[in-house]
Amino acid sequence: VSAVPREYGLLVERARETGYVGSAQALLAWDEETGMPPRGLEYRAGQLAFLAGWVHERFTAAEVGEWIARCEAQEWAADSVEAANVREWRRAYDRETKLPRRLVEETKAAQSHGQHAWAAARASSDFAAFAPHLETLLALRREAAECWGYAAEPYDALLETYEPGLTSASADMLLGTWQRELVPVLERARSRPRPAGIAADYPADQQRAFNATVARAMGFNLEAGRIDTAPHPFCSRIHPGDVRLTTRYDTGDFTSSLYGVLHEAGHGMYEQGLAVDAFGQPAGEVLSLAMHESQSRLWENHVGRSAAFWEHWYPEACRVMPALRAFSVDQVLAHVTRVEPGCIRVEADEVTYDLHVVLRFRLERAMVAGDLAVADIPAAWNEGMRALLGVEVPDDARGCLQDIHWSMGAFGYFPTYTLGNLNAAQLMAAARRDLPGLDASLATGTANGLLGWLRDRVHRWGGRLRAAEIMRRATGSDTGTEACRAHLLARYG
Amino acid sequence: VSAVPREYGLLVERARETGYVGSAQALLAWDEETGMPPRGLEYRAGQLAFLAGWVHERFTAAEVGEWIARCEAQEWAADSVEAANVREWRRAYDRETKLPRRLVEETKAAQSHGQHAWAAARASSDFAAFAPHLETLLALRREAAECWGYAAEPYDALLETYEPGLTSASADMLLGTWQRELVPVLERARSRPRPAGIAADYPADQQRAFNATVARAMGFNLEAGRIDTAPHPFCSRIHPGDVRLTTRYDTGDFTSSLYGVLHEAGHGMYEQGLAVDAFGQPAGEVLSLAMHESQSRLWENHVGRSAAFWEHWYPEACRVMPALRAFSVDQVLAHVTRVEPGCIRVEADEVTYDLHVVLRFRLERAMVAGDLAVADIPAAWNEGMRALLGVEVPDDARGCLQDIHWSMGAFGYFPTYTLGNLNAAQLMAAARRDLPGLDASLATGTANGLLGWLRDRVHRWGGRLRAAEIMRRATGSDTGTEACRAHLLARYG
Numbered sequence: 001v002s003a004v005p006r007e008y009g010l011l012v013e014r015a016r017e018t019g020y021v022g023s024a025q026a027l028l029a030w031d032e033e034t035g036m037p038p039r040g041l042e043y044r045a046g047q048l049a050f051l052a053g054w055v056h057e058r059f060t061a062a063e064v065g066e067w068i069a070r071c072e073a074q075e076w077a078a079d080s081v082e083a084a085n086v087r088e089w090r091r092a093y094d095r096e097t098k099l100p101r102r103l104v105e106e107t108k109a110a111q112s113h114g115q116h117a118w119a120a121a122r123a124s125s126d127f128a129a130f131a132p133h134l135e136t137l138l139a140l141r142r143e144a145a146e147c148w149g150y151a152a153e154p155y156d157a158l159l160e161t162y163e164p165g166l167t168s169a170s171a172d173m174l175l176g177t178w179q180r181e182l183v184p185v186l187e188r189a190r191s192r193p194r195p196a197g198i199a200a201d202y203p204a205d206q207q208r209a210f211n212a213t214v215a216r217a218m219g220f221n222l223e224a225g226r227i228d229t230a231p232h233p234f235c236s237r238i239h240p241g242d243v244r245l246t247t248r249y250d251t252g253d254f255t256s257s258l259y260g261v262l263h264e265a266g267h268g269m270y271e272q273g274l275a276v277d278a279f280g281q282p283a284g285e286v287l288s289l290a291m292h293e294s295q296s297r298l299w300e301n302h303v304g305r306s307a308a309f310w311e312h313w314y315p316e317a318c319r320v321m322p323a324l325r326a327f328s329v330d331q332v333l334a335h336v337t338r339v340e341p342g343c344i345r346v347e348a349d350e351v352t353y354d355l356h357v358v359l360r361f362r363l364e365r366a367m368v369a370g371d372l373a374v375a376d377i378p379a380a381w382n383e384g385m386r387a388l389l390g391v392e393v394p395d396d397a398r399g400c401l402q403d404i405h406w407s408m409g410a411f412g413y414f415p416t417y418t419l420g421n422l423n424a425a426q427l428m429a430a431a432r433r434d435l436p437g438l439d440a441s442l443a444t445g446t447a448n449g450l451l452g453w454l455r456d457r458v459h460r461w462g463g464r465l466r467a468a469e470i471m472r473r474a475t476g477s478d479t480g481t482e483a484c485r486a487h488l489l490a491r492y493g
Numbered sequence: 494v495s496a497v498p499r500e501y502g503l504l505v506e507r508a509r510e511t512g513y514v515g516s517a518q519a520l521l522a523w524d525e526e527t528g529m530p531p532r533g534l535e536y537r538a539g540q541l542a543f544l545a546g547w548v549h550e551r552f553t554a555a556e557v558g559e560w561i562a563r564c565e566a567q568e569w570a571a572d573s574v575e576a577a578n579v580r581e582w583r584r585a586y587d588r589e590t591k592l593p594r595r596l597v598e599e600t601k602a603a604q605s606h607g608q609h610a611w612a613a614a615r616a617s618s619d620f621a622a623f624a625p626h627l628e629t630l631l632a633l634r635r636e637a638a639e640c641w642g643y644a645a646e647p648y649d650a651l652l653e654t655y656e657p658g659l660t661s662a663s664a665d666m667l668l669g670t671w672q673r674e675l676v677p678v679l680e681r682a683r684s685r686p687r688p689a690g691i692a693a694d695y696p697a698d699q700q701r702a703f704n705a706t707v708a709r710a711m712g713f714n715l716e717a718g719r720i721d722t723a724p725h726p727f728c729s730r731i732h733p734g735d736v737r738l739t740t741r742y743d744t745g746d747f748t749s750s751l752y753g754v755l756h757e758a759g760h761g762m763y764e765q766g767l768a769v770d771a772f773g774q775p776a777g778e779v780l781s782l783a784m785h786e787s788q789s790r791l792w793e794n795h796v797g798r799s800a801a802f803w804e805h806w807y808p809e810a811c812r813v814m815p816a817l818r819a820f821s822v823d824q825v826l827a828h829v830t831r832v833e834p835g836c837i838r839v840e841a842d843e844v845t846y847d848l849h850v851v852l853r854f855r856l857e858r859a860m861v862a863g864d865l866a867v868a869d870i871p872a873a874w875n876e877g878m879r880a881l882l883g884v885e886v887p888d889d890a891r892g893c894l895q896d897i898h899w900s901m902g903a904f905g906y907f908p909t910y911t912l913g914n915l916n917a918a919q920l921m922a923a924a925r926r927d928l929p930g931l932d933a934s935l936a937t938g939t940a941n942g943l944l945g946w947l948r949d950r951v952h953r954w955g956g957r958l959r960a961a962e963i964m965r966r967a968t969g970s971d972t973g974t975e976a977c978r979a980h981l982l983a984r985y986g
Contacts, residue, residue, distance in 0.1 A: 020540045024517045027524060039717035040735030043772070047513045224532035242533030279536070 005074055007067035008082065011089060012281065014064060018055045019280020023238050025051050030236040030244055034228050045112030053105040060097045068093055081275075081283040084464040088282030091164065098147040107140045111408045118407030125397035130407070131374050137409035138367060138374065145368070155368040158412035162289045163419065164466060168365060171415045178418065178481045179358050179388075182351065185485065186339070189351045189492035195334035200323035202254040210254070210320040211247065211261040214313060218299060219451040220245075220265040224272055232346075232404065233260035235267035235296075240276045240284075243268045254321055255336055259300055266299035267292055269451065273459030281463075288467035289413065290479070291458065293420020294427055301350050301421075302428040302487070303450070305336050308443035339492055341389040343398040351492055352389060354421060359384040360403070360414040368411055423471060425484035427458070430475040498567055500560035501575065504582060505774065507557060511548045512773020516731050518544050523729040523737055527721050538605035546598040553590045561586055574768075574776040577957040581775030584657065591640040600633045604901045611900030618890035623900070624867050630902035631860060631867065638861070648861040651905035655782045656912065657959060661858060664908045671911065671974045672851050672881070675844065678978065679832070682844045682985035688827035693816035695747040703747070703813040704740065704754040707806060711792060712944040713738075713758040717765050725839075725897065726753035728760035728789075733769045733777075736761045747814055748829055752793055759792035760785055762944065766952030774956075781960035782906065783972070784951065786913020787920055794843050794914075795921040795980070796943070798829050801936035832985055834882040836891040844985055845882060847914060852877040853896070853907040861904055916964060918977035920951070923968040 025048060032044055058064075068089050076083035114133040121130035145154035152168060159166045208227075216222055230246035237243050245268050247260035270286060278284030286292050303309055314329040324332070339349045345356035363380055366372035372380060381400040382393045393399035405413050431453045432438050441449045457474035471479055518541060525537055551557075561582050569576035607626040614623035638647035645661060652659045701720075709715055723739035730736050738761050740753035763779060771777030779785050796802055807822040817825070832842045838849035856873055859865035865873060874893035875886045886892035898906050924946050925931050934942045950967035964972055 017543065020543045023536070023540060024521060024544070028517060028520060031520060031524070035719060037715070037717050037719055037735050039714070040732050043516070043732045043734060047516060050510065050513045051517070221532075222530070224530050226528060226530055239533050239536045241536060242530050 004082070005070055007070040008074075008086075011064070011067050011071065011085070014058065014067075015085075015280045018058050021051055021055050021058075022280065025055075026236055026238050030238070033230045033232075033234070034246060041116070045109060048112065049105045049108035052108040053101050056096060056099070056101055056104045060093065064089075065093060065097070079464060081278055081281070081464060084283045084462075085278075085281050088287065088463055092282070095148055095160075098149075099144060100147075103140065103143060103147070107137075107144070107409060110136050110140055114407040114409065115404065118401065118404065122397050122401040125395040125401065127378050127396040127401060130401065134374050134377075134406060137406070138411070141409045141411050142368060153365075153369055155365045155412060158368060159415065160412075162410075162413050163416050164287060165468065166290075166415065166419075171361065172365075174422075174479070174481070175354075175358050175361055175415065175418060178354060178422070178484075181481055181485050182354060182488075185488050185492065186341075186351050186355075189339035189349075189488075190341075192339065192492070194340070195331065195338050197253075198255075198324065198327045198331060198335050199252055200326060202251055202321050202323055204249040204251060204257075206321045207249055207251075207254045207257045210317055211258055213316065213320070214258065215245075215261050215265045218262070218265060218269070218303070220268050221272055225268055227261060233264050235264040235271070237268075237271040240272055240274045240279055243271045254317075254324070255332075259304060259336070262304040263296040263300040266296035269299070269454075270295040270459055273455050274462045275460070278462060283462050283464050285463045287463040289416035290419035290423055291467045291470060293417055294423035295454065295458070297421050297424035298428055298454075302424060303442055305333075305350070305491075306439075306442055307333055308439050310336075312443045337491060341391050343385065343391055343393055344402055346402075350421075351488055354418045355388045357414050357418045359388055360405075361418075363400075364406070364411045364414065419479060422479050422481060422484045423467075425487045426471065426475045426477070426479065426482075427454070428487070429483040430457075497575070498563055500563040501567075501579075504557070504560050504564065504578070507551060507560075508578075508582075508773045511551050514544055514548050514551075515773065518548075519729055519731050523731070526723045526725075526727070527739060534609070538602060541605065542598045542601035545601040546594050549589060549592070549594055549597045553586065557582075558586060558590070572957060574771055574774070574957060577776045577955075578771075578774050581780065581956055585775070588641055588653075591642075592637060593640075596633065596636060596640070600630075600637070600902060603629050603633055607900040607902065608897065611894065611897065615890050615894040618888040618894065620871050620889040620894060623894065627867050627870075627899060630899070631904070634902045634904055635861060646858075646862055648858045648905060651861060652908065653905075655903075655906050656909050657780060658961065659783075659908065659912075664854065665858075667915075667972070667974070668847075668851050668854055668908065668911060671847060671915070671977075674974055674978050675847060675981075678981045678985060679834075679844050679848075682832035682842075682981075683834075685832065685985070687833070688824065688831050690746075691748075691817065691820045691824060691828050692745055693819060695744055695814050695816055697742040697744060697750075699814045700742055700744075700747045700750045703810055704751055706809065706813070707751065708738075708754050708758045711755070711758060711762070711796070713761050714765055718761055720754060726757050728757040728764070730761075730764040733765055733767045733772060736764045747810075747817070748825075752797060752829070755797040756789040756793040759789035762792070762947075763788040763952055766948050767955045768953070771955060776955050776957050778956045780956040782909035783912035783916055784960045784963060786910055787916035788947065788951070790914050790917035791921055791947075795917060796935055798826075798843070798984075799932075799935055800826055801932050803829075805936045830984060834884050836878065836884055836886055837895055839895075843914075844981055847911045848881045850907050850911045852881055853898075854911075856893075857899070857904045857907065912972060915972050915974060915977045916960075918980045919964065919968045919970070919972065919975075920947070921980070922976040923950075 028044060028048055036044060068086065071086045072090065076086065110133070114137050117133045118130050121127065141158060142154055145157035148157040148160070150156040155168045159168065159171065212222065212227060215227065224241045225243040225245065227245045227247065229248060231248060233245070233247045235243065235245050245261060245264035247257045247264065250256040270292060274286070275284050310329050310333045314332060318324045337349075339351045341352050342348060345353065348356055359381070363372060363377065363384065367374070367377070377400050378396050385391045385393050385399070431450055435441070435449045435453055438449055458470055461470055465473070468478060471477070521537060521541055529537060561579065564579045565583065569579065603626070607630050610626045611623050614620065634651060635647055638650035641650040641653070643649040648661045652661065652664065705715065705720060708720065717734045718736040718738065720738045720740065722741060724741060726738070726740045728736065728738050738754060738757035740750045740757065743749040763785060767779070768777050803822050803826045807825060811817045830842075832844045834845050835841060838846065841849055852874070856865060856870065856877065860867070860870070870893050871889050878884045878886050878892070924943055928934070928942045928946055931942055951963055954963055958966070961971060964970070
């Protein structure tokens with residue numbers, strides 16, 4: 001390996017600049033969801049659009065292409081930060097340079113307006129009020145897909161945004177297989193007795209204290225992060241030393257905020273585990289949403305809904321939230337592992353969740369292909385819910401208006417949720433093989449063995465390896481349905 | 494007036510861009526004080542330095558100079574937004590182009606490091622630990638002053654940053670006069686009986702609720718702003734529709750947080766009153782810190798410490814904070830108008846406050862001139878406190894390390910506090926002449942007449958008029974000591 005060329009240093013410097021601005025965008029977006037006064041909204045939308053355009057322009061400048069080409073002529077060590085950066089800069093450069101800045105800014109502005117129109121439309125269950133925004137976003141994303149190009153269908157180009165290498169055909173095959181396998185699991189799970197629940201009064205302050213204790217014990221570093229309140233749980237990475245989770249509080253059921261925190265802390269620990277000195281470079285980022293979701297689902301479901309977890313945490317939960325004393329640890333466990341088909345994806349149990357994803361995947365693929373008109377979405381949605389889950393959708397607010405994704409033009413995002421579930425189960429099975437004492441370690445609540453294993457097998461790689469390679473090295477095989485099926489059968493069969 | 498030249502539009506567009514980034518900087522800085530996790534600190538400092546350098550570069554580009562020159566060849570309507578923008582862009586351009594980007598970024602980074610070194614040094618009262626940072630900052634600001642140039646002494650160039658048109662000589666004259674006039678006022682005020690105080694337990698939540706009610710009643714719009722907690726009260730303008738105040742809570746004395754809010758809400762209402770469509774342009778900014786401080790001091794002292802204010806608010810304060818019922822309205826009023834020389838500027842009463850400013854002005858002027866070595870500051874400070882206020886300083890934490898300003902290299906800032914006090918009194922006297930029912934309106938708590946008058950005479954001008962012109966039009970004369978002297982004698986004599 002010869003000396004690092006000057007051009008590599010210039011690319012790192014450019015990435016530092018766009019990283020600074022990207023991090024500012026992340027804070028502006030976090031703030032918009034957590035604390036911005038209403039009158040700041042319109043300006044914020046213009047500001048975010050401008051910054052997105054600026055990052056686009058800096059990264060797609062002609063000199064950047066020349067620097068990348070020069071670096072491609074170089075030999076780099078396998079698995080090195082440098083090799084990954086050059087490879088991923090090339091991929092991103094080729095994609096980004098195909099988009100005119102006008103389209104980048106228009107899309108960003110349409111996302112801001114779409115989100116706020118969606119929030120209002122959902123509040124009044126008025127799909128017609130949101131439809132024109134959806135038309136606009138669909139047209140803009142189709143335009144982007146045409147700019148990028150694709151092998152088989154425009155949806156391929158959109159999938160590539162969230163999951164490099166994933167195609168419509170491969171997603172269709174995997175999701176189809178998984179759907180067929182889920183049917184008998186769901187039948188068995190539904191035959192279990194329905195638990196009585198744990199309804200009581202759990203003040204938000206008590207929930208907040210308990211959530212922070214659990215998140216810290218799992219390994220989420222509160223010196224390098226925060227937990228705030230927002231209408232929807234999300235994780236926002238300002239920097240690996242500044243990772244912010246949000247959750248929301250239902251005073252009638254503390255597990256709603258708790259599992260929001262466990263899920264987002266899974267994302268957050270991944271971000272906290274990235275290499276600080278590669279921040280802003282592809283090697284310092286998570287490039288696969290399916291890998292990201294594998295971490296959130298692993299901590300939320302495999303750790304957080306396990307019997308060992310509740311054996312350990314039940315006494316502390318009762319101490320912090322005295323109302324819980326009216327219920328036994330078994331009742332808590334039954335409550336958090338109940339299976340019940342419903343309308344809302346984010347409230348869905350582990351068994352039915354992916355069926356919600358299947359519906360969205362099919363609808364958005366048809367929308368992008370031009371086979372499903374925006375006006376026909378509500379009917380197609382309701383029919384799909386009937387067919388897949390046997391559920392009647394009472395209104396569009398609880399139907400096709402429930403998710404934020406389409407209001408941001410994020411077509412192609414949903415399949416990564418299911419891939420994340422499959423990856424989570426496969427990683428957990430591998431960790432269990434590698435760490436004989438793992439279940440005992442979950443029971444103590446510290447789960448340190450697990451976090452260390454994930455840091456080593458997943459987190460530290462950042463974008464240095466593609467998702468498929470991370471999965472193969474960590475688990476011995478490609479993403480499949482076997483581990484997840486075994487997990488669901490063991491827990492719900 | 495002929496058609497607006499194309500170049501004016503280009504300047505507005507450039508200001509829109511730098512405004513977007515400036516607003517992001519403001520949010521990043523606000524966040525650093527209110528919620529950023531500790532591990533985010535180092536990155537944030539580099540990020541803010543980069544953004545400052547970016548704004549500098551965009552504004553000092555050669556084409557900007559050409560556009561300004563083209564616009565100067567145009568006739569603009571008197572008092573117009575356009576005329577002010579062209580005038581102030583010229584002033585800023587001529588100053589900014591004299592600074593190399595390297596100096597801008599170095600100064601920004603030194604400010605971040607200086608602030609954190611200062612906070613640690615103050616906590617342990619260790620001036621020696623802070624001294625090297627102060628040397629660096631002093632050198633950087635002297636270098637900037639040499640770049641800018643000055644008529645008589647380098648300190649002139651620094652004053653110009655905070656108060657366009659103010660010179661060392663004129664500040665010295667005004668502060669000297671005012672100091673001499675304050676001596677007999679202070680003597681009289683000190684002969685008043687010392688009040689017993691209102692010590693009790695005032696929970697922070699109660700204070701928070703009361704402060705928000707008062708701020709809203711004065712006219713601070715909480716749809717376009719927030720009130721948060723931070724170690725020091727400050728006001729941060731992200732946008733005229735997003736203005737954020739902070740305060741801190743002393744559970745033994747609710748007036749500490751209340752007057753923090755009243756002060757910052759004075760700043761905040763000024764920002765909320767600026768023209769939204771000129772945001773980012775000089776015409777949409779407050780260019781004079783003395784004008785800014787006139788608003789904070791007016792609401793804090795002239796409104797908030799008046800008998801009429803407490804007649805109105807005492808019952809509500811007792812309702813929200815039941816512990817206050819142990820004290821009479823007269824005791825509250827006596828407490829908030831007590832006069833007592835002390836070590837700490839931000840806790841100083843109206844009479845002694847400006848003597849703290851006089852000390853800082855003299856010391857920093859000597860520092861910048863090279864007549865006072867950094868190592869000699871503690872002794873000079875303590876001697877000055879003895880001479881001006883008759884106060885013995887127990888340690889540097891309560892002496893020369895108490896203020897944040899020098900840790901940010903903000904030499905030349907302090908005099909604007911006293912100018913602000915003088916302006917506040919002069920504006921209040923003028924408002925009282927123009928609005929016969931003003932004192933009754935304060936007593937109702939709404940004070941709408943006063944805010945409307947300030948909006949019309951001060952706020953709406955933004956940077957369209959220089960401070961001196963705003964004062965002349967609003968009050969009929971230049972900034973002087975007469976109104977403030979009359980106010981203090983009426984209240985404390």
